[in-house]
Amino acid sequence: MITQIPQHNAVSGRPAGPVLAVPPAAPADAAAYFAAHLALHTDVADVHSALATADASPLDFVVDSRSTEAWDQGHVPGAVHLPSARIPQDAGELLDPAVPVVVYCWGPGCDGATRAALTLARLGYRVKEMLGGIEYWIREGYEVTTRQGTEQRPADPLTAPVGAADCGC
Template identity: 60%
Template sequence: MSVEYFAAKLAHETDPSDVAAGRDGLVVVDSRSAESWDQGHIPGALHLPTAEIAGRARSLVDRDAAVVVYCWGPGCNGATRAALEFARLGYAVKEMIGGFEYWAREGFAVETGDGGVARRSPDPLTAPAGDGIACAC
């Protein structure tokens, strides 16, 4: 029973490190509001608020694409709702656990609405500090 649960969980979730490592071929979707998007988002992500997925996804996202959705962070279930919308449309979709919060906290690049890109130092409580150190998980 535990094997099936954890296998299913990994089939439907990914994390910021895995998204950063495997971005080629992924369609990363930010499901937050325009104001949130402008405040900061993953470079190269597609902005598609959850309420617009049913009506716009088919015209923006290839049906065979591997889709990863995210929202603010672990205190928000917006990405879960967005993933459900993509799943209802028949897409292969995963939710990025930790959301935008952990993307930024792990030190990955963040783009703002005006096109600026910044990178903060990794938070040592969420990612290994220093060059060449990996969590090996």
């Protein structure tokens, strides 16, 4: 059955516009979609929070899938360095298959973490992708480890709330 595209908002009577040109999904369909999304993705704030808790195991929890040069420039403290191309050979030595992992790469414009997550999933690991990658980790003002040591830059006020512990979401 094809749903008619609403020409006008049923409540206000105004033209529907591009947001409602395709009607929203049924609540059950939306709930299933968003649950699946959260099962596959996490964000930098949630990863940072998890690493700050005593029960997190950073040595086999977060995987940086970038090159050695990128890793040396800055990575999540305690992350495992496992470039995407090395996952089939090295994952078994570096990761515990019983522990879910979170992978990241450069940022939202890079599919490196998606490729790494796919490879890990095919190898039997439970995996999530950290949205925003190291770019948003740094933009949130979180500490990174570099070849020279530890570094922390001020949070970007466009991506991190100024003067607040978190965004409240």
